[in-house]
Amino acid sequence: MPRQARLDYPGAYHHVMGRGIDGHHIFKEKSDKKDFLARVKKLTEKSSMQIHAWCLMSNHYHLLYQTGETGLACFMRQLLTGFAISYNKRHRRQGHLFQNRYKSIIVEEDEYFLPLLRYIHLNPVKAKFISLEKLKYYPWCGHHEIFFEGKESVIKREDVLSFFGLTKQKAMIAYVDYLKEGIGKDEGHLTGGGLIRSSGGWNEVIRRGGEEREVGDERVLGSGDFVTNVLQQCEQADVMSNEFQSIEEMVQKIEKYYDLEQGLLRELKTKKYREARSVFLYAAVKRMGLTVKQAGVELKIKDSSASAGVQKGMMIEKKKRVLSRIRKQ
Incomplete structure (x- = not known):
């Protein structure tokens, strides 16, 4: 059920x-x-x-x-x-x-x-x-x-x-x-x-x-x-919640939304993965409560790169409403 x-x-x-x-x-x-x-x-x-x-x-x-x-x-x-x-x-x-x-x-x-x-x-x-x-x-x-x-x-x-x-x-x-x-x-x-x-x-x-x-x-x-x-x-x-319950669930849903191979969001930094990684960093910090440093550790990147990624993710979310779309999947 x-x-x-x-x-x-x-x-x-x-x-x-x-x-x-x-x-x-x-x-x-x-x-x-x-x-x-x-x-x-x-x-x-x-x-x-x-x-x-x-x-x-x-x-x-x-x-x-x-x-x-x-x-x-x-x-x-x-x-x-x-x-x-x-x-x-x-x-x-x-x-x-x-x-x-x-x-x-x-x-x-x-x-x-x-x-x-x-x-x-x-x-x-x-x-x-x-x-x-x-x-x-x-x-x-x-x-x-x-x-x-x-x-x-x-x-x-x-x-x-x-x-x-x-x-x-x-x-x-x-x-x-x-x-x-x-x-x-x-x-x-x-x-x-x-x-x-x-x-x-x-x-x-x-x-x-x-x-x-x-x-x-x-x-x-x-x-x-x-x-x-x-x-x-x-x-x-309209607040019957269906949001992410864990980091793993968030990773999986972002990968699915961007049609990426499951399990590689944390590993690959190629152009195909960049936007998804920025969205992840933004969501991890602003929605899941991680610090910038903790979010960076998840993607194996430095604090400065993670901070820049959060900002990019924020701009992407404002423009494309990715997280809102993911929640409706």
Whole structure:
């Protein structure tokens, strides 16, 4: 069964999850976690998107992401590609770091925003890694930033606390009480979408058997009306993502678009390959989040040549809209 396109539109809330390949660790050291968070921080500052909750565990991560001018696909592409390259270099390894595609579920704000925020921030507690009382001192979870906001914080504390009270003191108390209520709750349904999870389980679906059938979608956690509205907004915004998920996929699609022999884009510098290589350099830096140096390494060229190639690729894209055409292939 072909994978479904991602859903996204300005203002959408996403529960984003990703794991290490074969369950392996993706955060072995503090430096890995610091690198990941620094990249999140940098990307959020470059656009109007927001992170409302987050948690880094040894082999997976959770983000509660709200789309702004920058779409989810672009944000995650730059975040994960840049982090994987840096991680592999730091740990002297090769190959894929993450297991398949990251998972993203659009969630209905009124019904699921607060439960999801709680679920994400309680991850270390429910994994019996740390107690709720000590969680505020655990630096790899957004809960820490609610108590100790700093210049490196990913979350805007006042935005989160605004859901709990008018004053900071009352909001903090209400927030902690809300987390305490979730300690014994099974909230596994918040990791996916679809009719069953959105309805509260099979028993609730069966109970509603005689009622009008609701619309469901595995990419959405919310009511039938919300699912319908999401699909309509995505269709109108034309942002059902089908962009590159990896460097390898990008190379293959560029080679296919230019009718080049597969696997030679990185190797050949002949006239036939020049435009395709420039488009690759531009896309690698501007769309995938690589540095100019990293993009140059991919094509085995010097930094100065890579920089010139990015500029050429930008001019080609403006004139021919190559990447837009590739996405429609």
